[in-house]
Amino acid sequence: MSSQNTLYKNLNQYQLVELAQKGDLKALEELLRNEQKNIFATFSYLSNKREDVFDLTQEAMLKVAKNLKNLKEPKHFKSWLNKIVTNLFYDELRKCSRRPDTLSIDDDNDTCGAHSIVNSIPDTKCKPNEKCISLELEEIIRAEISNLPGQFKIAIVLRELQGLSYEEIADITKSSIGTVKSRISRARSKLQDGLKSYI
Amino acid sequence: MENLSCGQVIALLSFYIDEKLNSNLMKNIEYHLNTCSFCRNKYMQLRKIYDNYADIKSRIEEDNDEYIVDDAIYRNQQYEFFKENLSAYIDNELKTEDNLRVKKAAIINPIARTELKNMLLFQQTLHMAFQKTKNNLKKDFSGGIICKIRDSLPKFNVNSDLSAWDKLINMLSNFLKSRGIFSNGK
Numbered sequence: 001m002s003s004q005n006t007l008y009k010n011l012n013q014y015q016l017v018e019l020a021q022k023g024d025l026k027a028l029e030e031l032l033r034n035e036q037k038n039i040f041a042t043f044s045y046l047s048n049k050r051e052d053v054f055d056l057t058q059e060a061m062l063k064v065a066k067n068l069k070n071l072k073e074p075k076h077f078k079s080w081l082n083k084i085v086t087n088l089f090y091d092e093l094r095k096c097s098r099r100p101d102t103l104s105i106d107d108d109n110d111t112c113g114a115h116s117i118v119n120s121i122p123d124t125k126c127k128p129n130e131k132c133i134s135l136e137l138e139e140i141i142r143a144e145i146s147n148l149p150g151q152f153k154i155a156i157v158l159r160e161l162q163g164l165s166y167e168e169i170a171d172i173t174k175s176s177i178g179t180v181k182s183r184i185s186r187a188r189s190k191l192q193d194g195l196k197s198y199i
Numbered sequence: 200m201e202n203l204s205c206g207q208v209i210a211l212l213s214f215y216i217d218e219k220l221n222s223n224l225m226k227n228i229e230y231h232l233n234t235c236s237f238c239r240n241k242y243m244q245l246r247k248i249y250d251n252y253a254d255i256k257s258r259i260e261e262d263n264d265e266y267i268v269d270d271a272i273y274r275n276q277q278y279e280f281f282k283e284n285l286s287a288y289i290d291n292e293l294k295t296e297d298n299l300r301v302k303k304a305a306i307i308n309p310i311a312r313t314e315l316k317n318m319l320l321f322q323q324t325l326h327m328a329f330q331k332t333k334n335n336l337k338k339d340f341s342g343g344i345i346c347k348i349r350d351s352l353p354k355f356n357v358n359s360d361l362s363a364w365d366k367l368i369n370m371l372s373n374f375l376k377s378r379g380i381f382s383n384g385k
């Protein structure tokens with residue numbers, strides 16, 4: 001299978017973006033494969049509706065694939081990707097409920113119908129000496145974050161999960177750096193408060 | 200009774216407070232402290248620190264590590280500044296001088312230090328949760344997305360088997376390499 005191609009596996013994000021922008025679909029596929037867990041996790045913390053997370057993830061990936069050629073600086077990929085994710089989430093907030101048929105890549109109604117479109121990823125269990133938290137705690141943290149007011153959870157997720165700078169977050173959320181600073185600080189206090197008995 | 204010098208007394212003060220000296224020496228120091236105001240002052244200061252420390256220690260034991268030192272002296276302006284900027288501090292988003300002010304507060308102020316420690320612990324837990332969530336995705340959508348957009352790209356032939364194509368290119372480039380001609384595969 002094409003995913004076994006080690007050449008692409010050894011390329012970094014910047015190189016993959018550059019190749020993908022030149023029309024290299026295998027580079028694009030590898031890039032999407034590398035980013036999907038990240039996108040999935042981001043939506044998991046932003047959206048209160050668990051059932052929407054898969055759709056949102058695929059929608060974001062499709063947007064990335066379609067619009068990558070418009071990205072001017074490959075090194076700004078991460079920030080650009082998060083802008084797409086955040087904007088999709090804003091759309092989601094505006095909509096009251098999702099239409100069930102917005103996008104369904106899971107369906108076989110496309111040109112690649114013959115083989116399974118959605119492959120499964122092998123389980124990555126916690127290694128014995130790795131620091132791990134329980135499933136329960138992860139769910140509690142996810143609930144605490146996704147229940148924060150919209151702007152607060154966007155700020156804390158972009159910072160803690162995506163590692164973006166205050167400047168990048170300010171740009172994505174169209175707010176000032178001071179606002180971002182205070183949102184992140186307040187989000188942390190709220191979360192620390194809510195998680196006091198668990199951590 | 201032996202006469203101890205001030206230097207000797209001060210060197211022995213902490214042992215004296217802990218009552219770790221023989222009775223003869225204990226008496227000698229006691230005598231000196233009654234007669235020397237300089238050493239008595241030193242003794243009082245040290246005694247106060249020790250009592251404070253014992254107090255904090257007993258509170259730690261009482262509250263099972265979640266102690267709050269309610270000393271008003273620590274809730275000062277420096278602490279307020281610390282609290283306001285702790286979040287940006289751990290994000291490394293402060294100006295150098297503010298960064299130093301926060302760091303200094305964490306060194307001097309035990310409440311601030313505890314809060315910094317808790318904040319880092321909290322952050323570590325968040326990151327572990329994120330890692331776990333990432334691994335909750337058991338599906339690989341990337342191939343499907345590529346299929347979706349391949350149609351919209353005219354220069355790619357939908358019907359060509361890309362992996363077979365790659366094998367062919369690999370074979371070609373290996374052949375060329377074996378002949379000493381380098382090929383980048385295109």
Ligand SMILES: [Zn+2]
Pocket residue numbers: 204205208231235236237238239
């Ligand atoms: Zn003396």
